Amino acid sequence: MDEVLAGALRCGIYERLDYLEMLIADGDTTSLAALAETELARLSIAWRALLALHEPDERGRCTRCSGWRRGRLFPCSVWVVAHEHLIAANHHADATSAAP
Known part of the structure; x- marks a missing residue:
């Protein structure tokens, strides 16, 4: 491109x-x-x-984030960001709204 x-x-x-x-x-x-x-x-x-x-391969490495010499262990940064914004953010908001 x-x-x-x-x-x-x-x-x-x-x-x-x-x-x-x-x-x-x-x-x-x-x-x-x-x-x-x-x-x-x-x-x-x-x-x-x-x-x-960014799914991990059979060795547990992200094929997109891995270089040819060594692989990036799962979870890669894409999965970490997804967790932070889709899961952890919800838990933080739930805990905040439940506070007295």
Whole structure:
């Protein structure tokens, strides 16, 4: 992928994320419900596709993050970030809301 195309791809993705964050911050209840209906499935599919690329091989190493000399032990940084944002963030929010 050339530099211009890579830059456009990166810019497009960040613009989409900025747009979604703006909708979340400023949207009314109806807009947020519509957003959840369309975007949650897309985000779930995207996470699954990304995680599938980083599944460990038979030696327990991430094939995408591994170099040719040595492998990156599972979990790689992609799985760690997924856990932080999809699991740990929920546990933190649950603990915070349960506090007196």
